[in-house]
Amino acid sequence: MNGFIAAGIIGISLGAQYALLALGFTLMFGILGVINFAHGAFYVVGGYFTYAAVSWLGLPFPAAVIVAVLLAGALGYVFELVVLEPVIQDYLATLMLTLGFHLILTTAILVIFGPESPHFEFPVSGAIRGEGFYIPYANLIVLAISALAIGAIYLIMHRTDFGRALRALADDRAVAAAQGIHPRRLFPLAFAVATVLAALTGALVTPMLALAPNLGESVLTTSFMIVILGGLGSIGGATIAAFVVGIVEAYSSVYLGGSQGALALFIIVLVILVVRPRGLFGSEFVGH
Amino acid sequence: MGAFVARIGRAELACIVLSVLAFSVPFLTHDRLFYSISNQIMIAVIAAFSVFIMLRMNLISFAVPAFMAIGGYAAAIAARNGLTDVFALMAIAFAFPALVALPLGALVLRLRGVYFVLVTYILSEILQLFLFETPGLTGGSNGIAGIPAATFFGISLGRYEYVLLTTAGILLLATVITAATTRYYGQQFSAIEENEVLAQSLGLVVWRYKVIGFVIAGGVAGLGGYALVTMLLTAHPSSFSSFSGVSYITYAIVGGRTSILGPVVGSTILVWASNLFSSQAQYSQGLFGVLIVFVIFAAKGGIVGTAEYWLKRWLRKRSDPGAGDDLAPVGRSKDAA
Numbered sequence: 001m002n003g004f005i006a007a008g009i010i011g012i013s014l015g016a017q018y019a020l021l022a023l024g025f026t027l028m029f030g031i032l033g034v035i036n037f038a039h040g041a042f043y044v045v046g047g048y049f050t051y052a053a054v055s056w057l058g059l060p061f062p063a064a065v066i067v068a069v070l071l072a073g074a075l076g077y078v079f080e081l082v083v084l085e086p087v088i089q090d091y092l093a094t095l096m097l098t099l100g101f102h103l104i105l106t107t108a109i110l111v112i113f114g115p116e117s118p119h120f121e122f123p124v125s126g127a128i129r130g131e132g133f134y135i136p137y138a139n140l141i142v143l144a145i146s147a148l149a150i151g152a153i154y155l156i157m158h159r160t161d162f163g164r165a166l167r168a169l170a171d172d173r174a175v176a177a178a179q180g181i182h183p184r185r186l187f188p189l190a191f192a193v194a195t196v197l198a199a200l201t202g203a204l205v206t207p208m209l210a211l212a213p214n215l216g217e218s219v220l221t222t223s224f225m226i227v228i229l230g231g232l233g234s235i236g237g238a239t240i241a242a243f244v245v246g247i248v249e250a251y252s253s254v255y256l257g258g259s260q261g262a263l264a265l266f267i268i269v270l271v272i273l274v275v276r277p278r279g280l281f282g283s284e285f286v287g288h
Numbered sequence: 289m290g291a292f293v294a295r296i297g298r299a300e301l302a303c304i305v306l307s308v309l310a311f312s313v314p315f316l317t318h319d320r321l322f323y324s325i326s327n328q329i330m331i332a333v334i335a336a337f338s339v340f341i342m343l344r345m346n347l348i349s350f351a352v353p354a355f356m357a358i359g360g361y362a363a364a365i366a367a368r369n370g371l372t373d374v375f376a377l378m379a380i381a382f383a384f385p386a387l388v389a390l391p392l393g394a395l396v397l398r399l400r401g402v403y404f405v406l407v408t409y410i411l412s413e414i415l416q417l418f419l420f421e422t423p424g425l426t427g428g429s430n431g432i433a434g435i436p437a438a439t440f441f442g443i444s445l446g447r448y449e450y451v452l453l454t455t456a457g458i459l460l461l462a463t464v465i466t467a468a469t470t471r472y473y474g475q476q477f478s479a480i481e482e483n484e485v486l487a488q489s490l491g492l493v494v495w496r497y498k499v500i501g502f503v504i505a506g507g508v509a510g511l512g513g514y515a516l517v518t519m520l521l522t523a524h525p526s527s528f529s530s531f532s533g534v535s536y537i538t539y540a541i542v543g544g545r546t547s548i549l550g551p552v553v554g555s556t557i558l559v560w561a562s563n564l565f566s567s568q569a570q571y572s573q574g575l576f577g578v579l580i581v582f583v584i585f586a587a588k589g590g591i592v593g594t595a596e597y598w599l600k601r602w603l604r605k606r607s608d609p610g611a612g613d614d615l616a617p618v619g620r621s622k623d624a625a
Contacts, residue, residue: 100581224406270411270414274407277403
C-alpha cells in the first residue's frame, strides 16, 4: 500500500512536469497550426542555458532559470519571426523547418557543451519523509512552479487581450486579421511563450533527472503522446492528459517494468488517435 | 523509342538505368570502403523512395524505419527457418510490412495529414519497444544474428561482392515499384498534393489512393530493411532507430520531392558526405538540419528541382534570348497559393 501511495505521488509530480511541457506544444499547434519538432530541443536548451548561467556566470539557481528561460524565449521569437513566419500557413513546411531547427539546436549543444552529461543538480536537497513515502523538496518546488505556470497560461489565454487575440486567431485567422489583429506581431510572441514553457520545464527538470544533448527526442515523444491523448490544440485536454500519462507511467514502472508500461501507453495512444482523433477531451482550438 | 520514354517518364527511366548500373559496382573495384559506401547509398535510396511515395501526396512518413524493421526481421526469421531463396525473401520483405500498413493506413489516412505524421512517428517508437519486448520472436536486445546467406538458384550469396549484387537487385525492384506506382497513380497523387478538397469534390476517392501509396511505401521500406539486414548480417533494433526516419526524410526532401530522381540524388550525396566527414559523425545531424531549413526556405524543389529549373531557364534563354525570366522556381508558385 505504501508503494502504491509513493507511486501516486511520483505520478502527480511527473504529470505536473509533463503538463508544463505539453502546454507549450499544444498552444503552438492550436494557435499557429505548427507541429513543433523543436519543442524537445528547447527543453534541452532550457536545461543547458540554466546550467551555463549557474556554473559559468555563477548566478544563483532561480536567477539562472529566469535568464535561461528568457533567452530561450528570445530564440523562439526570432526563429518564428525569421524562419517560420513566411511559410506559416503550410504545416508541412513548418514541420520540416522545426525538425531542421531541432537538429541544429541539438548539434549546437553538442558542439558547445560536449556529449557528456555535465554535473548539474537541483540546489535544494532533502525530502519530506513519512511512513512509507518520500517526497524530495525539489519535486514539490517543481510541482508548485508548474501549477503557477499553468494557472498563468490560463489567465493569459482567457483574461488578457493578448490571449483573446490569440484565441481569435486560432478560431479563424482571416476574420481575426480583418478585425485588426496582426498575426505577424502576435505569432512570434505566441511561439516565444511556448518556447518559454519548454525551456522552463527543461530548466527545472533536467537538474533533477539528467542533462544530455540528446534528450530532445524522448521529450518530443512524450509531448506527442500527451497532446494526442488530450486533443491537439486543447489546453485543458493537455493538462489532464499530462497527469494521466504521468500517473500511468509511474504505476506501470512500479508494477510492469519500464518499457512494457511505455509500450502499453503507446498502444493506448495509437488506438485513441484512430478511434477518437480529437483526443479524449475534444478540442478548444480549431487549429487549421 | 520517344513514345516509350514518354510513357515511362524520363526521370523514372534514368532511375532504372542507374539501378541497373549499380550491379557493376563489384566489377569496378575491390575497394572495401567503396563497397560499403555504395551499399549504404543503395539502402538509403530505397528508404528515401518510401518517403518519396508519401511525399507525392503531401504526407510525411516517419514510419520508414518501422516498416524497414518489419521487412528486415521477417526476412531474417524466414532465413533462420531455412528459407534462403533470395526472391522468396524479397517477396516476404515486401509483403509483411505492406500487410501491416494496410489496416493501419485504412484507419489513419481518413484523418488529416497532421495526424498521419504523429501516427507514423509513434509507430516507429512502438516498434522499437516491441522489438525489445519480444525476445522470443525477434531476439530482443540481441537481435537476430547468424542469418544464413541467401541463395540465388542454389548459389550462395555470402561473399561481399554477392551481397552488393543482392542489394542492387533489391534496389532495382524498389525502383521499378516506386516508378510504376508514382507514374501509374501520378495524376491522382498530384491531384491530392495540389488540392485535396478539390480532388475529393471532383469524385476522387482520396483516401483509397493514400492507402495504396502507404501500403506500397511500406513494402518498399521493407525491401530496404531486408537490404540492411543482408549488409549487416544481423537484424538488430539499433539498425531501425526511430530517428533514422528523419535522415530518410532529409534525403528525399534535400534531393527534391518533385522528381523520383530527388531521393536518388539526395541519398547519394548525403550518405557519401556523411562518410566523408565520418570523423565528425556527431555533427552530421546539424548539417542535415541546416540543409532542410535551406531547402524549405530557399530551394523548395531540392537539388533536382532547382537543377531542373536552371536547366529549363538556360535552354529557354538559348532558344529565345530575353525570355525565361517568367519561369517560377519549382514549388514557389504553390507557396503563393
